Structures are given as structure tokens and as C-alpha cells.
Amino acid sequence: xxxxxxxxxxxxxxxxxxxxxxxxxxxxxxxxxLWYKKYPAEGPTFLISISSIKDKNEDGRFTVFLNKSxxxxxxxxxxxxPGDSAVYFCAASSTGSQGNLIFGxxxxxxVKP
Amino acid sequence: NAGxxxxxxxxxxxxxxxxxxxxxxxKGHSHVYWYRQLPEEGLKFMVYLQKENIIDESGxxxxxxxxxxxxxxxxxxxxxxxxxxxxxxxxxxxxxxTALGYTFGSGTRLTVV
Numbered sequence: 001x002x003x004x005x006x007x008x009x010x011x012x013x014x015x016x017x018x019x020x021x022x023x024x025x026x027x028x029x030x031x032x033x034l035w036y037k038k039y040p041a042e043g044p045t046f047l048i049s050i051s052s053i054k055d056k057n058e059d060g061r062f063t064v065f066l067n068k069s070x071x072x073x074x075x076x077x078x079x080x081x082p083g084d085s086a087v088y089f090c091a092a093s094s095t096g097s098q099g100n101l102i103f104g105x106x107x108x109x110x111v112k113p
Numbered sequence: 114n115a116g117x118x119x120x121x122x123x124x125x126x127x128x129x130x131x132x133x134x135x136x137x138x139x140k141g142h143s144h145v146y147w148y149r150q151l152p153e154e155g156l157k158f159m160v161y162l163q164k165e166n167i168i169d170e171s172g173x174x175x176x177x178x179x180x181x182x183x184x185x186x187x188x189x190x191x192x193x194x195x196x197x198x199x200x201x202x203x204x205x206x207x208x209x210x211t212a213l214g215y216t217f218g219s220g221t222r223l224t225v226v
Binding site: 004006036041042043044045046089098100101102103104105 | 119
């Protein structure tokens with residue numbers, strides 16, 4: 001039973017355009033959400049997060065949107081750059097989970113020059 | 114200011130052997146988490162440790178797997194009598210405090226032959 005779902009295994013975007021990565025969750029107890037970026041043969045790198053008390057968080061080219069009623073979040077990257085090509089993981093946690101993150105399966109983003 | 118150090122990066126074991134994976138957290142970090150990533154899957158939480166204590170091992174298989182984080186030295190994830198299904202990437206992460214924004218190491222890729 002997957003609690004965090006990333007339904008698109010891959011996404012291809014032209015350089016300079018917007019990349020939108022989606023994530024759905026089922027557990028209404030989740031109150032903190034994170035996006036990680038992962039290059040091959042490396043560990044995941046923290047990108048951006050959002051608390052459930054917000055519906056948007058922005059950091060440079062990266063914006064995360066949270067729709068609690070739909071149990072859906074998305075990561076927007078604009079403008080996309082070839083260096084953004086990586087696997088992006090959505091993760092969620094709940095207060096009291098003591099740091100146990102539930103990860104989605106990831107979406108592989110390819111940004112073409 | 115080294116990040117989370119994991120070794121070895123690659124480990125090959127024959128079925129029935131023992132695998133020992135090491136993780137040195139970032140300086141000052143006393144919280145360590147182990148995750149496993151099977152091929153084509155997201156990261157799955159295994160265990161959360163603080164110095165000399167296992168806080169949450171709910172994601173760890175009941176048999177053959179153990180973890181420790183001694184007062185001195187790295188955290189160790191130990192897999193006894195490895196089987197082919199143990200082949201995966203094992204990631205360690207550390208944090209100053211629980212949960213949020215912890216830092217991952219580059220992982221150990223275990224191959225059981």
C-alpha cells in the first residue's frame with residue numbers, strides 16, 4: 001500500500017521551459033513534505049520542503065505547491081536547465097514519526113538542450 | 114566539513130555471507146537513519162538510531178538485519194546470511210535533530226551473488 005505516489009516514472013522537458021513533477025499521498029496525517037533530487041550513484045539531496053500549514057513555498061527556480069484537500073503536491077522548476085536532469089523523489093512525514101520519511105518511487109526528469 | 118560518509122561504496126557478497134555497512138554521520142549529528150532502495154523503487158525507511166540507542170526499527174526485517182550506533186565510531190548496518198533479495202542500495206542519513214532536512218550519504222551498493 002503506497003502512501004506516497006509519483007505516477008509519472010519519467011518526464012522530458014525542453015531547456016528553458018517549466019518542469020512540473022507531481023506527487024499524491026493517501027495518509028491525512030502527513031504534515032510535512034519534502035522533495036529530494038538524486039543523481040546516479042549519489043545519495044538524495046534535499047531540494048525544498050513545505051509544511052501543511054502552507055500551500056506554497058518558493059526557493060529560486062523551485063516552487064512547491066500543496067493542495068491538502070486533494071492530497072496532492074507538485075514541484076515546479078522554471079526555467080528548467082540541463083543540470084536539473086535527475087530523479088526527483090517526493091517524501092512525506094507526520095508529527096511524531098520521528099523522522100521516518102515515506103518516499104515515492106521517483107520521477108526521472110530529462111531536460112533537453 | 115565532510116558530509117555523511119558511507120563505506121564501502123560497493124560491496125559484493127556471496128549468498129550466506131555477512132555484510133557490514135558503515136556510516137559516519139556529519140560532525141555534530143547524533144541522529145542516524147538507514148534507508149534501502151531496491152531497483153526501480155523509492156527509498157524505504159529501515160531504522161532510526163541515536164547514540165547507543167535504537168529509536169525506531171519498524172522498517173527493518175525481523176531476521177538477519179541489525180543496526181547499531183555506538184558511543185564511539187560509525188553506525189553499522191549488519192546483514193547476516195545475505196540472500197539475493199538483499200541486493201540494493203543502502204543509504205544512511207544524519208541530522209542534528211529529528212526528521213527534517215537530514216543529509217544523505219552516497220550509499221553502499223550491495224550485490225549478492
